[in-house]
Amino acid sequence: MGGSITATTAAETLRLEGFDGAITILSQESRAPYTRVPLSKGALAGREDVDDITLPLPSDDIELRPGVRAESLDLSRRIVWTEQGPVPWDGLVIATGARARRLAPELNEFVVREHADCLRLQEASTDADSILVVGGGFLGMEIASTLRELGKSVTVVDREPPLQRLLGETVAARIRQVAADRGVQFHIAPDGVTLFGDQATPPRGVQTAAGRTLEADVVISAAGDVPNVDWLARSGLRYTDSGLRVDSRGRVRPDVVAAGDVAACPAPGGGHARIPSWTNAIDQARVAARALIRGDAAPRYDPSYYFWTEQFGLDIKVSGALVSDTELQVNDGWTADANPALLIWGEADAPLRVLGWNHKLRPAQLKRMTRRSPRVMST
Incomplete structure (x- = not known):
């Protein structure tokens, strides 16, 4: 359910896990899945059109049904009810994402x-x-x-x-x-x-x-987003305004998983929280799809808290959860607006958070740095 990077990643992972049954992606939007990252940047500026941001389907044997809106979920009969009629399923990935929060x-x-x-x-x-x-x-x-x-x-x-x-x-x-x-x-x-x-x-x-x-x-x-859980109102699934609750493998129950902006996963400090980022959408989709196939043998989701932003000529990459600036160690290179710098919170050999300021370090390198910290809790 959902036509996004989360849905396409889950479909791709199911195939990589050896699932050879039918896979159908239902998407409310009328066009093929696309990445939303450029919408506030290159697409808004007119430098990228829809063809530039469209995501290819993982394989030709995955059915995409655009313009299909889910209205309700019947867990006992394993049916998603849509405006076009019922869609049966054996395993379900809920990737309905979120919508913009509207103030008026x-x-x-x-x-x-x-x-x-x-x-x-x-x-x-x-x-x-x-x-x-x-x-x-x-x-x-x-x-x-x-x-x-x-x-x-x-x-x-x-x-x-x-x-x-x-x-x-x-x-x-x-x-x-x-x-x-x-x-x-x-x-x-x-x-x-x-x-x-x-x-x-x-x-x-x-x-x-x-x-x-x-x-x-x-x-x-631009006041945040709201998870798309309204269609689950009569399903019996547990959700709040903060999203659909899942376990550490993205499961709602053995045959239903959720990932991406709609899913509230276990938080290190207790409770559940969403992590609405492009990286989370991909990583959590892979974990959830594997959980559908492997069950308890699937790996748990271990958030990297990695995200990035490009604005005003700056390329900012961050790995790790926010911590107090009292633990910030500022790199000597951070002396001018555009000069590359690496900022570290916590101990240099086991950082709690790392931020690249126009820095050449790749995302995987930043993630590895914060993975070393004993104070970064796994979920």
Whole structure:
């Protein structure tokens, strides 16, 4: 279930594990699966079209059924009910992902989650002079970077300083300074904002709780995502607003697994949490597919907490969970905006987190560095 990198990776893994039965991918979107990574960057800038970001199916014997939306799940009969009718299954991979969190759906707000969203925003921003981005996470800042590169006047508004929660104050402050040097403005609204505009038309601006009004030609919501679990309402599966709960192998039960942005996996500190990243989508899909075939003999999912972002001329790669900046050791190379540097949190020989700042180290090398730490817990 789901037409994404998670679904295609799971299908590929099933074949690599020797499964020779029928594999069907149901996708709500009408087009072939594609990678979402460029949507806030090259695709939004017009440098990449849909053919450039389309994912090839792992093999010719995998059936893709685009434009098929799941409506409900019947576990006892092993049926996914869709708008086109029932689809039976023996094993099920739930990879329905997440959708953009909308702050004011009645205003037909701009978001960036699907390729269609990207095309709509491209068209709207072509003749726009001013852009307001609500949300200063990776997505919001990447959108801001791309549109500033296209010559737009860009303001980012958030409850807290952009990127601080994700990268810590030291690195986030440096990125914000680079962005500010390139003309991006920031506005912090600790109590949030309310979008305003005419019914069923894109919002014209936001109003802060303090009463300040910010207006722009185009207002974009980049306020996180919501896991697509609504269709499971009558299934009996355990889920919350934080996602569908799975075990350390991605299993919901022996014949049902979940992976990617929809899945909440065991967290090192207890409970369950989603890890909405491209790397997690691939790694967790492989583990979940193997669990369908091997059961308890399948390897557990051991998150690397690896992610990256490209914005304002910076290539930032990170491995390891966020820890306090009191444990940060700053590389001597981190003296100018674009100079390559490697930042380490914790002991140098067993880091808790490593960040490459325009650094040539490959992702696999960064992951290996944090795997050495005895304080990084396996799930």
